[in-house]
Amino acid sequence: DSGVTQTPKHLITATGQRVTLRCSPRSGDLSVYWYQQSLDQGLQFLIQYYNGEERAKGNILERFSAQQFPDLHSELNLSSLELGDSALYFCASSVGINTDTQYFGPGTRLTVL
């Protein structure tokens, strides 16, 4: 158990809908990262927050957004969902902004029908 929690574990929804994925980092970690794992793209970095501020952005679609709250939990919002958004979404956390190991949560499996 990495100490990173993600909810829900599974999510099934329809095209065009909007969902919110939630992540709680390990105690004491200030950085939260979001990654997407799909069959065709593999594991791809989406976005990073550090102590409430966005610090890095990867190949994140404009339909996706995220935020980190004062209690350091983070939410990833996916809107206007398409079939291709079906994937495993991981949250990771680390102590600082860089040079630290990222510990991953169990992931949220999103299925868009």
Next chain:
Amino acid sequence: AQKVTQAQTEISVVEKEDVTLDCVYETRDTTYYLFWYKQPPSGELVFLIRRNSFDEQNEISGRYSWNFQKSTSYFNFTITASQVVDSAVYFCALSENTQGGSEKLVFGKGMKLTVNP
């Protein structure tokens, strides 16, 4: 851009065999970190090891060992006396500095290891 190549996509071995997973990387950063993660069938990503680019000492931890060769951009991972519980997908990852002063991970495609009894 940074790149991680895991040339082997799938390996199948019999229990107690040794198996080596290869990882080759490309980076323009002068300081970086290399990682191995394990993804068992249950789906979570489990951290195994992190190495600093300045530290080329090989490392052994139980049945796991790592060989880092900076000159050839090579970071392989060996499991000695493999067990069925080692069956998983193994990912090599490389840190990449971002414009915001942080780091993200660039992952290889993963290598699926199946250990048969």
